[in-house]
Amino acid sequence: RTLRIGLIPGDGIGREVIPAGRRILESLPSSLNLKFSFVDLEAGYETFQKTGTALPDKTVDTLKKECDGALFGAVSTKVAGYSSPIVALRKKLDLYANVRPVKTTAGNSTGKPIDLVIVRENTEDLYVKEERTIDTPNGKVAEAIKRISEHASFRISNIAGEIALRRQNIRAAAPGISTRDQPMVTITHKSNVLSQTDGLFRETARRALAAEKFSSVYVEEQIVDSMVYKLFRQPEFYDVIVAPNLYGDILSDGAAALVGSLGLVPSANVGDGFAIGEPCHGSAPDIEGQGISNPIATIRSVALMLEFLGEMDAAAKIYAAVDGNLDAAQFLTPDMGGKATTQQVLEDVLKRL
Numbered sequence: 001r002t003l004r005i006g007l008i009p010g011d012g013i014g015r016e017v018i019p020a021g022r023r024i025l026e027s028l029p030s031s032l033n034l035k036f037s038f039v040d041l042e043a044g045y046e047t048f049q050k051t052g053t054a055l056p057d058k059t060v061d062t063l064k065k066e067c068d069g070a071l072f073g074a075v076s077t078k079v080a081g082y083s084s085p086i087v088a089l090r091k092k093l094d095l096y097a098n099v100r101p102v103k104t105t106a107g108n109s110t111g112k113p114i115d116l117v118i119v120r121e122n123t124e125d126l127y128v129k130e131e132r133t134i135d136t137p138n139g140k141v142a143e144a145i146k147r148i149s150e151h152a153s154f155r156i157s158n159i160a161g162e163i164a165l166r167r168q169n170i171r172a173a174a175p176g177i178s179t180r181d182q183p184m185v186t187i188t189h190k191s192n193v194l195s196q197t198d199g200l201f202r203e204t205a206r207r208a209l210a211a212e213k214f215s216s217v218y219v220e221e222q223i224v225d226s227m228v229y230k231l232f233r234q235p236e237f238y239d240v241i242v243a244p245n246l247y248g249d250i251l252s253d254g255a256a257a258l259v260g261s262l263g264l265v266p267s268a269n270v271g272d273g274f275a276i277g278e279p280c281h282g283s284a285p286d287i288e289g290q291g292i293s294n295p296i297a298t299i300r301s302v303a304l305m306l307e308f309l310g311e312m313d314a315a316a317k318i319y320a321a322v323d324g325n326l327d328a329a330q331f332l333t334p335d336m337g338g339k340a341t342t343q344q345v346l347e348d349v350l351k352r353l
């Protein structure tokens with residue numbers, strides 16, 4: 001099988017880590033029978049300065065027509081009138097799920113072992129951006145629409161269930177630090193207050209996850225504020241957490257803080273039949289150009305993209321190589337307390353691969 005991958009480095013250290021991601025794909029063992037072709041695509045602040053748009057039509061068209069998946073680095077956001085290309089891409093390609101695994105390994109754990117994933121709905125909720133401001137005798141009043149649909153709630157819950165089953169298989173093949181023996185999905189909402197919107201999310205998630213194919217998955221729920229508390233108190237308890245857009249946004253940044261560095265945390269923007277891998281960090285202007293940016297978040301994003309393209313074996317090999325690098329703690333970038341360069345970490349992961 002040959003997969004065509006769009007490469008969108010963007011700005012800043014996006015240009016240092018995306019080439020590392022490409023090297024990983026090029027270096028997968030030949031026994032996997034997996035080949036890749038690449039197309040370089042533009043987006044971001046520099047593209048905006050050059051062309052007046054942060055997301056050229058050509059980038060979107062090429063992704064739609066030619067590509068099976070993509071890697072997105074990071075973009076800088078500095079000016080008004082500039083809108084985020086990743087947000088636009090999610091919309092244009094209907095990438096309705098944002099998936100963010102947060103994991104420690106023995107070598108980078110400061111406390112309890114964490115291995116969880118936040119699955120965030122990506123198309124609706126308060127982020128439909130339907131706001132208005134009304135003048136009243138007592139001053140201005142601003143309002144925003146929170147839109148929750150059965151359709152979006154169902155498909156995000158379904159994909160959360162599928163991720164839970166798949167993680168169980170990956171654990172079975174490579175147990176690593178996790179001792180979990182039953183996959184679990186936690187539904188997050190605030191339906192005690194918002195009985196219609198979050199109520200619909202909760203009800204629909206329950207229905208989606210009650211499907212026969214998920215009979216081995218334990219399903220539970222948490223009110224979002226208590227979810228935050230428990231996520232910080234006992235992160236080791238959680239497996240897959242599914243949430244509407246806004247709660248998912250907040251939970252996923254919060255969860256990223258549970259592990260040592262932003263440079264470790266991957267994500268994927270996922271639709272039906274398409275996935276974009278994207279490290280969670282930004283363009284990191286403070287370390288740009290020094291060759292010391294941590295490539296692990298991007299390398300894990302490569303694996304995550306492959307999972308959603310159906311290439312589990314390839315993904316599992318990459319995860320194992322990354323865990324090996326972190327556990328050995330011999331080649332770590334400065335954000336992890338080490339002295340290695342981006343290139344040295346990449347070479348170490350490649351060697352293990």
Ligand code: NAI
Pocket residue numbers: 013073074075076077078086262263264280281282283284285286287292293294295297333335
């Ligand atoms: P940032 O994620 O770029 O950096 C935060 C801190 O983490 C910095 O000290 C940075 O050096 C460090 N860091 C981040 N990634 C690292 C890596 N791979 N290796 C080692 N250290 C790493 O967030 P910040 O500074 O708030 O934003 C910088 C720019 O990035 C802004 O223009 C912001 O708008 C943009 N940004 C873009 C995102 C995206 O494209 N998805 C996400 C977050 C910010």
Ligand code: MG
Pocket residue numbers: 249253
């Ligand atoms: Mg965020």
